[in-house]
Amino acid sequence: MAEEVSSQMNSLSISETNPSSSATISLVSGDDIVFKVEPTIAKEMETVQSFIDETDGKITTIPLPNISSHDLPYVIEYCEKSIAGKITKEFEAEFVKKLNNEEVKELFLAANYLNIKKLLDFLSQVIADRIANKSVEYVRRYFGIENDFTPEEEAKLREELAWTFTGVDPDDEDEN
Amino acid sequence: MAPKRLKEVENDMISTLPDPILCHILSFLPTRISVAKMGLVSRRWRHLWKHLQAFHFDDSDWNGEFRKMFKRFAFFVNAVLSLRKSRDIRKFHLSCSISDVYHFPGDCVDVWLHAAIGPHLEELDLTISNGLGARLCLLPHSFLNCTNLVSLSLVGSIHMKIQYSSVHFPSLKKLKIDPGILELDIDIVENEIDIVDPLIPFLSCCPVLKTFDTYFDSSFLTKVPVPPSSKRLKSSERNFSWTCLEIDSDWLSSRDSGGIAKTTLGIIGNLQNVEEAYLDVFSLRQSDFVDPILCLLHHQNGDLHLLLRHSTSKVKILLLLFLF
Numbered sequence: 001m002a003e004e005v006s007s008q009m010n011s012l013s014i015s016e017t018n019p020s021s022s023a024t025i026s027l028v029s030g031d032d033i034v035f036k037v038e039p040t041i042a043k044e045m046e047t048v049q050s051f052i053d054e055t056d057g058k059i060t061t062i063p064l065p066n067i068s069s070h071d072l073p074y075v076i077e078y079c080e081k082s083i084a085g086k087i088t089k090e091f092e093a094e095f096v097k098k099l100n101n102e103e104v105k106e107l108f109l110a111a112n113y114l115n116i117k118k119l120l121d122f123l124s125q126v127i128a129d130r131i132a133n134k135s136v137e138y139v140r141r142y143f144g145i146e147n148d149f150t151p152e153e154e155a156k157l158r159e160e161l162a163w164t165f166t167g168v169d170p171d172d173e174d175e176n
Numbered sequence: 177m178a179p180k181r182l183k184e185v186e187n188d189m190i191s192t193l194p195d196p197i198l199c200h201i202l203s204f205l206p207t208r209i210s211v212a213k214m215g216l217v218s219r220r221w222r223h224l225w226k227h228l229q230a231f232h233f234d235d236s237d238w239n240g241e242f243r244k245m246f247k248r249f250a251f252f253v254n255a256v257l258s259l260r261k262s263r264d265i266r267k268f269h270l271s272c273s274i275s276d277v278y279h280f281p282g283d284c285v286d287v288w289l290h291a292a293i294g295p296h297l298e299e300l301d302l303t304i305s306n307g308l309g310a311r312l313c314l315l316p317h318s319f320l321n322c323t324n325l326v327s328l329s330l331v332g333s334i335h336m337k338i339q340y341s342s343v344h345f346p347s348l349k350k351l352k353i354d355p356g357i358l359e360l361d362i363d364i365v366e367n368e369i370d371i372v373d374p375l376i377p378f379l380s381c382c383p384v385l386k387t388f389d390t391y392f393d394s395s396f397l398t399k400v401p402v403p404p405s406s407k408r409l410k411s412s413e414r415n416f417s418w419t420c421l422e423i424d425s426d427w428l429s430s431r432d433s434g435g436i437a438k439t440t441l442g443i444i445g446n447l448q449n450v451e452e453a454y455l456d457v458f459s460l461r462q463s464d465f466v467d468p469i470l471c472l473l474h475h476q477n478g479d480l481h482l483l484l485r486h487s488t489s490k491v492k493i494l495l496l497l498f499l500f
Contacts, residue, residue, distance in 0.1 A: 105190050112197055120200070128204035136216045143191045148219050157222075161212040 025052070026061040027076075033069035034061075037076055044079040046115035067110045071103070075110050078119050087118070096126050101142065104130070195224060203230035203267070207256060208237045226260050229296070230267035233288075246274065250284050257291050267299040268292035274306040274313070274333075285313050297322045298347075304332040317342075326350065330357050337361040338374060343381040351382065352389040 025042050027035045039060075042048040048062055064072070078095065081087050099107065104126055111119040131139050140147055149157065191198075202210040202225055210225040233256075235249040249272060274285060285304065292300065293316065300322070304313045315336035325345050329352040330336075339361045358374035379385065 109189055109193075112193065121204075124201045125204045127201050132205055132209055136213055139214065139217050143217070145191050145218050145221070147217075149216075154216065157216055161216070 023060055027072060028061060028063045029067055029069040029072045030065045031069050033072075035069075035072055035076060040083055041076065041079045044082055044116055044118075045075075046117075048114060064114070066113050068106070071106050071110050074099070074103075074107055075114065075116070075119065078122075079116065082118055092122060099126075101130065195227065199224055199227050203228055206232045206234060206237055208233075208252065211252075211256060225256075227262045228260060229262050229264055230299075231256070231265065231292075232267075232269040233272065234269070235272035246272070253288055254284060257288060264296040265292045265294065266296055267301075268297065269299070269301040271301075271303040272305075274304065286316070289313070290316060290318070293319050293322055295321065295324060298324055299327045300325065301327070301329040302331065302334055303329075304334055306333040320344070323347070328352070330354060335359065338378060343378055345382045347384065348382040349384055349386045351379075351385060351387070355390060 312335040
């Protein structure tokens with residue numbers, strides 16, 4: 001209980017002395033494009049928020065070398081909707097419709113790097129839906145995984161698990 | 177050539193993510209696919225599913241003769257639950273029908289529920305149908321210890337006894353429940369307590385509930401006496417308040433044998449913050465394709481008044497009213 005209170009006080013004192021609560025934050029993509037966002041958005045991105053907290057809010061320009069200027073607007077859009085409490089099934093369906101497989105994976109990596117739980121969950125579901133009814137070969141290609149089973153091993157494993165395979169969709173090649 | 181190279185680099189990146197992140201993706205797949213298909217991808221992926229903390233078991237993934245099917249399904253669930261390495265279950269979705277009791281006992285479902293229940297459980301989603309003499313699936317009393325539950329969905333042949341004092345779901349935001357699943361564990365004669373729908377004390381113990389989804393059938397309207405104002409409940413220490421949906425219709429009352437002029441659906445306590453409520457009324461009779469309410473308004477002399485008391489609200493309620 002005492003711990004809880006003291007941690008609450010900590011976060012309180014940070015937010016009081018934090019100049020970023022009034023100023024905007026600059027997110028710099030891997031290809032050096034600057035995106036100015038409201039400080040509230042940073043709260044959705046745990047990685048960014050902890051960066052700000054660690055520097056007592058003195059630094060408001062945050063380099064994100066792992067995220068491209070192509071992906072960052074999507075991330076920001078999702079976080080803005082999330083803050084506004086406007087993430088609906090319709091929004092998510094529209095959001096994902098714009099994205100090809102590569103972009104979904106890139107955004108997944110970005111969400112993981114920035115530690116945005118909601119976006120990570122959402123994209124996990126998208127990836128899961130896109131591979132669920134595909135063949136093992138398709139899944140390997142999707143994730144860029146090399147098959148390190150010997151043909152004998154794989155045949156044996158398949159035999160063991162044969163009864164669980166039902167209704168595999170034909171592979172489709174994603175256009176990139 | 178350049179874009180292709182880039183693609184390969186990206187691909188490498190996702191497959192070099194740490195196991196817990198890959199497992200996170202698996203946790204959104206049906207468990208059968210995580211085990212049987214993803215396990216074939218590579219040596220590293222072979223055993224990833226053993227660290228799953230979210231399970232989705234659905235017997236419709238299994239084909240074949242019905243009796244054998246449940247046996248295979250049960251074998252699979254038992255195998256997965258006993259071979260997993262992570263002991264904590266965060267999400268548990270189970271959808272199955274138990275009907276071959278004479279050849280394979282459905283009791284295993286109870287054991288699975290025991291495995292799922294614990295302080296880490298955030299999501300429980302059960303859809304269970306049974307027939308041919310199979311008994312109801314019992315939610316054990318220890319279920320009430322799942323105080324981190326955020327989402328609960330109970331549909332079908334499930335039963336649970338609850339006591340006023342024992343229910344406490346401080347984090348529950350989403351509840352979908354069939355009527356008749358909950359039973360209040362009280363001695364009515366001894367305590368002389370009004371018979372109320374057990375959902376009411378249950379709901380009063382879910383302080384942050386946002387979405388509630390249930391339905392009432394026409395038998396509920398007449399057979400369950402609803403306390404008209406329930407001031408007694410309101411004054412209890414649980415900060416409980418009563419919200420009423422009144423359906424006032426000559427038509428309803430004449431069709432149901434009770435002959436009560438006004439039917440009040442007393443429902444859902446703790447809803448001081450309701451913003452939106454839906455009332456879906458539809459008929460299960462095959463000949464009635466027309467919205468029965470519309471039909472009623474066109475052809476009836478009687479009035480139909482719908483009234484939802486409580487004007488300020490954040491909770492969304494979905495009410496399905498079946499008219500037989």
